[in-house]
Amino acid sequence: MKSIKNILMLTVMLVSFTSSYAQIKNASTQEVKIYGNCGMCEKTIEKSGNLKNISSVDWDKETKMATITFDKKATNKDDILKRIALSGYDSDFFLAPDAAYNKLPGCCQYEREAKTPVKKQMKANMEEKMKANHDEMKSTETQNISQLETIYENYFAVKDALVETDGKEASAKAKELLTLLDVVKMGDLEMDVHMVWMKVMKDLKEDATKISQSNDIKKQRDAFDTLSENIYKLIKVSKAETTVYFQHCPMANDGKGANWLSKENEVKNPYYGSKMLSCGKVVETIK
Amino acid sequence: MNKIYYLLVTLLISTTIFSQNVVRYDLHVRDSIVNFSGKEKRAIAVNGQIPMPTLTFTEGDIAEIHVYNHLDEGTSLHWHGLYLPNKEDGVPYLTQMPIEPGTEHVYRFPIIQSGTHWYHSHSGLQEQIGMYGSLILKKKVVDPAFRKGIDDVPQVPIILSEWTDYKPENVHRMLHNASDWFAIKKGTTQSYAEALKAGHFKTKLTNEWKRMLAMDVSDVYYDKFLINGQNESQLSQFKAGDKVRLRISNGGASSYFWLKYAGGKMTVVANDGNDVEPVEVDRLIIGVSETYDVIVTIPAENTSYEFLATPEDRTKSTSIYIGEGIKQLTTPMPKLKYFEGMKMMNNMMNMDGTMDDMGMDMSLQKIDMNTVMYPEISGSAMKMDEDKDMDHSKHSMSSTKSDIVTLNYSMLKSPTKTTLPKDAPVRELRFELTGNMNRYVWSMDNVVLSETDKILIKKGENVRITLYNNSMMRHPMHLHGHDFRVLNGQGEFAPLKNVLDIMPMEMDVIEFEANADGDWFFHCHILYHMMAGMNRVFSYEDSKPNPYLPNKAEAYKKLQAESNQFHLMAENDFATNGNDGKAMLQNTRWSFGTEWRLGYHDDHGYESETHIGRYIGRNQWFMPFIGFDARYRKLDHGEIEENLFGQKSTKDKRIQASLGFAYTLPMLVIFQAEAYHDGNVRLQLMREDIPLSKRLRMAFMVNTDKEYMVGLKYIIGKNMGITTHYDSDMGLGFGINVNY
Structure with missing residues (x-):
């Protein structure tokens, strides 16, 4: 009988212990405003604010007010609001990074009342700068004269798409390249260029077709390897309008290495894209 | 009347003699108890503070620093990046004897340069537990090198550091014993189960086949990271439109930090205390003991912008908010993809334990092989096919990814010519940085300090050093008492530095004019690598005797023994x-x-x-x-x-x-x-x-x-x-x- 009593007591103690354990100790409760829209916001806000046994957040989508309860020995209000801001939601203490806000689903992209817009004058300055950059880019883009030059330009467009790991764009650009390849007037080419053209033309078309017909970045990159080799042969004799850099990445193509051409000295690797963007080096400068 | 006359004369004479301004600081070094992590631990504070007080001088001043050692152990202070007489350099057993407990030591030297520098203890592991501080040398306003819009912008010293609750001696011991407790704490064990889950079982197998332990970008688990001794702080004295020059020193014992700013791009204007042509970047990594000066702008009113420092292993971070009002956060650095790094390492590691750069000729931080581990650049840890469905969102993000401008050494350019004397004889030296992760042995040419003599150089020669890193970790190599040119393709305008971060498989060339006297330390500034023996000493032939070192040979033996302990x-x-x-x-x-x-x-x-x-x-x-x-x-x-x-x-x-x-x-x-x-x-x-x-x-x-x-x-x-x-x-x- 006594033992039963003991067991009972132990159980009661255990139960009360676990239940008290699940609560937040040294609790402090505060009300704060957190900007947001909908039920989905509520989920994200509460999930990012909650920490087991340390903090809990209850947000009301009507009033935009959150009740936050936390163990004041283990954390503080700022920590919780910072976590919530990093998930995309502004409060009167922290503003979410723009990237986090932009990642929120459309319905959750609330109006950012707490955020002060960038001063007008500064914005103008920045825009001016951007515009200047843009103009510069445009002016380089419009420099295409000879018929091979348009092909090179298009090759670079394919390359840039691969740098961005954008299979769709690469395919579209390769399609354009293909049409350009078809309309080249061989007779207008100089003698030595003509000779090379005859050699590489078939392969160029084949690789361009491969890239255009697929959205699979891996297949596109395989074809791009040989495409680059052939364009290189061509550009060696014909010379491009601007300086072109022949670049090499020893890691591409499963460690066998692969080459490509670029208009910039700086390495932007089309075989890895952002994964290994700067891998590679310039092996030849063609002027 | 006569008396007054004499007094006036003496005053006049003394002022002409001391026309140079003597700036005196008194530093009291004391044991103290701190609480950075929620636990009370031993630390060393100077004048009751961690970091040590910021010391400010103007070029042309004479610095006079009185150090009072109230500890039970010897101490020292090294003036990192300064040109000074050898006996003031503050390396115990090399340029002076340790400052004994209960004694006072005076460092006195003329300030003959400007820039952002820092100072720290060079005794044992004291730097880890609080003995680091900013050292700001201002330009004279009349200096022809004074740059408007840069040198007259309000400035704030920023010193980065880290805190561990473990005793640093214990940290050092655990590293040597290949304890993986730090990896467990960081969640970077990279075990077979984790490898299997990540689809990298074969990668792990190859890794162990090549006799490698789990790789990490840093070795030590830290409880807190700090900016000016605080995990989070705010500079609310600045307003919208203000430009602020941050004079940043990395006083961490073993942590590299990524630096980012929530209010847009940062303009780098100086490095290791030397001016560079302004260059705009989105982020930069600051090596252990490097300094960078960056200018940031506060874009909007009632907003303070986060300046975020994230250690290279990205376990935690520390922030300072610049401006008044609501805090605008920047995107945190996402967790590293360790197995991608392991895979890359497998490719680069030869079976005999040497590294193979696959003919890439890497140098100057231009190719960061760790990029494969950075989700913000190479995409999230998800498999590529998974994000195919999200084509749409990917497209909008991809353009930003490859547009992130990260600073590297080739972008640094001195505003003035830095060429060395043309007809001086050239002394060529070559060091291979070597290491053994499993036993935590770090060396140069597979030789630690205790196994080698000083390297003799002659005053008047140009010393050119080729460094090749054949180890698996990056090393911030620091030279005392001199700035060296980093041959980075900027020709006559090669930047001057005193710390060179060199990544695995990189080869860099530096050169400096041998224009001093005495013994100068050249070492890896990761504290635990230095204590493992990754050091050398450059010694000028026929140096003057050092009054602080009566028995030089004996002292050098002590120095050697320090980095080869059992x-x-x-x-x-x-x-x-x-x-x-x-x-x-x-x-x-x-x-x-x-x-x-x-x-x-x-x-x-x-x-x-x-x-x-x-x-x-x-x-x-x-x-x-x-x-x-x-x-x-x-x-x-x-x-x-x-x-x-x-x-x-x-x-x-x-x-x-x-x-x-x-x-x-x-x-x-x-x-x-x-x-x-x-x-x-x-x-x-x-x-x-x-x-x-x-x-x-x-x-x-x-x-x-x-x-x-x-x-x-x-x-x-x-x-x-x-x-x-x-x-x-x-x-x-x-x-x-x-x-x-």
């Missing part, structure tokens, strides 16, 4: 079937180790094996040793054991001497061959600490005495684990493993 490691398994344990005392090359197996009954036996060995070669895979074995065991019925070779041994009482060697095989299995003085031979294969999961380790042993053992250990704490093992002598056992 480290103790011990463990014992208290199991139901007996005690299993070992203790080891090791330094760079030598190992004194003893293992024991103590049963609870005579028939289980008691035995111990002691080995004294020396690690040979760069990778230290080979260790010949001499051994002593002692055993006592009572076998029933006078049973005689026979080994695989038919050699017999009576195990009851045995005292043996032996010769043998241990060799680390692929998969990190240790092969041991041992011949005893009675002619018996024993061959053994053993592997401990196979990481099955985050905290579960497996071990096995098998030998030609027909003994074998398999065991499992679950690590529950830094010094404790739960074990089970089956031993051919003692049978099945469960126990608790206690280690030190």
Whole structure:
């Protein structure tokens, strides 16, 4: 009988212990405003604010007010609001990074009342700068004269798409390249260029077709390897309008290495894209 | 009347003599208790503060710094990046004797340069526990190098650091013992289970085949990271439109930091205290002990913008908010993809432990091989096919990814010519940075400081150093007392630095004019690498005697000994079937180790094996040793054991001497061959600490005495684990493993 009593007591103690354990100790409760829209916001806000046994957040989508309860020995209000801001939601203490806000689903992209817009004058300055950059880019883009030059330009467009790991764009650009390849007037080419053209033309078309017909970045990159080799042969004799850099990445193509051409000295690797963007080096400068 | 006249004359004379402004600081070094992490721990504070007070001088001043040592141990202060007389450089046993407890020492030197520098203790591991501070040298306003819009912008010293609750001596010891407790704390064990889950089982296998332990970008687990001694702080004195120049020093003992700013791009205007042409970047990495000056702008009103410093391992971070009002956060650095890094490392590592750069000629931080681990650049940890469905969102993000401008050394350009004297003789030196992660040995040309003499150079020559990093970690190499040119393709405008971060497989060339006198330290500034011996000393021929160092030769021996200390490691398994344990005392090359197996009954036996060995070669895979074995065991019925070779041994009482060697095989299995003085031979294969999961380790042993053992250990704490093992002598056992 006594033992039963003991067991009972132990159980009661255990139960009360676990239940008290699940609560937040040294609790402090505060009300704060957190900007947001909908039920989905509520989920994200509460999930990012909650920490087991340390903090809990209850947000009301009507009033935009959150009740936050936390163990004041283990954390503080700022920590919780910072976590919530990093998930995309502004409060009167922290503003979410723009990237986090932009990642929120459309319905959750609330109006950012707490955020002060960038001063007008500064914005103008920045825009001016951007515009200047843009103009510069445009002016380089419009420099295409000879018929091979348009092909090179298009090759670079394919390359840039691969740098961005954008299979769709690469395919579209390769399609354009293909049409350009078809309309080249061989007779207008100089003698030595003509000779090379005859050699590489078939392969160029084949690789361009491969890239255009697929959205699979891996297949596109395989074809791009040989495409680059052939364009290189061509550009060696014909010379491009601007300086072109022949670049090499020893890691591409499963460690066998692969080459490509670029208009910039700086390495932007089309075989890895952002994964290994700067891998590679310039092996030849063609002027 | 006469008196007054005299007074006036003396005053006049003294002012003309002291026309240079003497700026005096008094620094009291004291033991203190701090609480950075929620626990009270020992630290060292100067004038009651951590970091040490910011010291400010103007070019042309004379610095006079009085140091009062109230500690129970010696100390010193090194003025990082300053040109000064050798005896003021603050390296104990090299340029002075340690400042003894209870004494005062005065550093006095003219300030002949400007820029952002810092100062720290050069004694033992004191830098880790608080002895670092900013040292700001201002330009004179009349200086022709004074740059409007840069040098007249309001400035704030920023010193980055890290805090660990463990004693730094213990951290150092644990690193040498290849403890993976830090990896467990960081969640970077990279065990087989984790590899399997991430689809990288083969990667892990290859990695161990090549005898590598789990790789990480940094070695130590830290509890907190700090900017000016605080994890988070705010500079609310600045308003919208303000420009602020941050004078940033990395006073961390072993952490590189990524720097980002929530209010847009940062303009880098100086590096290691030397001006550079302004360059705009999105982020930069600051190596241990480097300094960078960046200018940031506050874009909007009532907003303070986060300046975020994230250690390279990205476990935690520290922020300072610039401006008043609501805090605009920047995107945190996402977690590293370790298995991608491991895969890349596998490709780069030769079977013989050297690195292969695959002909990439890497230099100047231009190719960061770790990029494969950065989700913000190479995409999230998800498989590529998974994000195909999200084509749409990917597109909008992709353009930003490859547009992130990260600073590298080739972008640094001095505003003035930095060429060295043309007709000076050139002295060419070449160092290969070498290391052994498994035993935490760091060296140059596979030689640590205690194994080499000073390198003699002559005043008036140009010293050109080629550095090649053939180790798996990056190293911030620091030269005392000189700035060197980094040959980075900027020609005559090559930037001047005093710390060069060199990544694995990189080759860089630096050069400097030998224009000083005395002994100057050249070392890796990762504190634990320096203490492991990755140091050299450049010594000017025919230097003047140093008044602070009466016995130079003796002192140099002390310096050498400091970075080749013995480290103790011990463990014992208290199991139901007996005690299993070992203790080891090791330094760079030598190992004194003893293992024991103590049963609870005579028939289980008691035995111990002691080995004294020396690690040979760069990778230290080979260790010949001499051994002593002692055993006592009572076998029933006078049973005689026979080994695989038919050699017999009576195990009851045995005292043996032996010769043998241990060799680390692929998969990190240790092969041991041992011949005893009675002619018996024993061959053994053993592997401990196979990481099955985050905290579960497996071990096995098998030998030609027909003994074998398999065991499992679950690590529950830094010094404790739960074990089970089956031993051919003692049978099945469960126990608790206690280690030190």
